[in-house]
Amino acid sequence: MASEIKITFLGTSASIPSSKRNHTGILITYKSENILVDCGEGIQRQFRRARLNPGNLSKILITHWHGDHVFGLPGLFQTLALNEYNKNMQIFGPGNTKYFMKNFIHTFIPVFKFEADVKELNKKGIFFENDDFYLESFEVKHGGFPTNAYNFVLKDRRRIDKKKLKKFGLPEGKHLADLRKGKNIIYEGKKYLAKDLTYVEKGKKISIVLDTVYFEKLKDFVKGADLFICESSFGDDLKDMAKEHGHLTSGQAGMIAKKAKAKKLILTHISQRYEPKLKELEGYAKKYFKEVSVAKDLDKIVIK
Ligand SMILES: [Zn+2]
Numbered sequence: 001m002a003s004e005i006k007i008t009f010l011g012t013s014a015s016i017p018s019s020k021r022n023h024t025g026i027l028i029t030y031k032s033e034n035i036l037v038d039c040g041e042g043i044q045r046q047f048r049r050a051r052l053n054p055g056n057l058s059k060i061l062i063t064h065w066h067g068d069h070v071f072g073l074p075g076l077f078q079t080l081a082l083n084e085y086n087k088n089m090q091i092f093g094p095g096n097t098k099y100f101m102k103n104f105i106h107t108f109i110p111v112f113k114f115e116a117d118v119k120e121l122n123k124k125g126i127f128f129e130n131d132d133f134y135l136e137s138f139e140v141k142h143g144g145f146p147t148n149a150y151n152f153v154l155k156d157r158r159r160i161d162k163k164k165l166k167k168f169g170l171p172e173g174k175h176l177a178d179l180r181k182g183k184n185i186i187y188e189g190k191k192y193l194a195k196d197l198t199y200v201e202k203g204k205k206i207s208i209v210l211d212t213v214y215f216e217k218l219k220d221f222v223k224g225a226d227l228f229i230c231e232s233s234f235g236d237d238l239k240d241m242a243k244e245h246g247h248l249t250s251g252q253a254g255m256i257a258k259k260a261k262a263k264k265l266i267l268t269h270i271s272q273r274y275e276p277k278l279k280e281l282e283g284y285a286k287k288y289f290k291e292v293s294v295a296k297d298l299d300k301i302v303i304k
């Protein structure tokens with residue numbers, strides 16, 4: 001069975017939270033990995049409401065150090081320290097991340113010991129990789145404030161076709177290891193070809209683009225995404241204001257999704273201005289791209 005990727009929207013508000021929407025936080029769960037993209041104020045309680053345990057976190061990716069994306073960090077660190085968190089927490093963020101992390105820890109948590117491995121990502125590219133997936137960052141344009149977008153990419157995997165094993169009369173076991181690598185094997189003097197017994201399961205790509213203005217290269221980073229999560233602080237009715245504040249409109253999010261040939265677009269970072277007219281906000285994106293919806297807090301998406 002294919003492994004699932006789960007996405008949980010812990011917070012979906014723009015810069016000011018509302019009674020319906022918490023500050024930003026997106027959790028990606030795959031096998032034992034729990035990767036939190038941004039940690040807005042109140043994220044700890046959102047974990048509780050979603051019946052998830054922040055103690056399972058393995059990585060935090062910070063898009064940028066504006067308050068609505070990071071004010072949840074000190075509280076989260078304090079709780080993790082109190083609960084004797086003992087995993088190796090890795091924190092990734094843009095070029096000013098070490099400075100802000102040091103000051104955050106210093107200001108808020110002098111008593112509790114919490115250590116994390118902090119890495120600054122200064123250029124586009126892969127910054128974490130294992131056998132299953134890789135993580136990729138890309139610098140976006142948010143009013144000159146260092147800001148990253150992120151991709152989670154599950155790699156293509158070669159799988160053994162069990163029906164064909166049976167057909168060829170080949171038992172399961174360690175002798176099949178090379179087949180998984182795409183190599184032919186010899187078993188009990190007989191040769192078996194990888195191409196006859198295996199198939200390639202296509203990987204998955206999840207792109208997360210939060211605060212940024214529109215620019216052409218965004219589509220390249222998002223290219224072919226199975227799920228594209230994108231900020232849309234404004235609708236196309238306030239296009240100039242969006243640009244002035246360093247943000248995207250929902251129409252621009254739709255345009256990126258279309259150009260990138262994404263499969264699905266979810267709009268987040270929603271301003272309370274649009275709460276009474278979410279259909280309108282969605283509609284601007286729909287002009288360009290049909291498969292679109294607006295995220296709600298605690299929404300869960302499973303990518304198989
Ligand atoms: Zn923001």
Ligand SMILES: [Zn+2]
Binds near residue numbers: 064066142
């Ligand atoms: Zn921002």
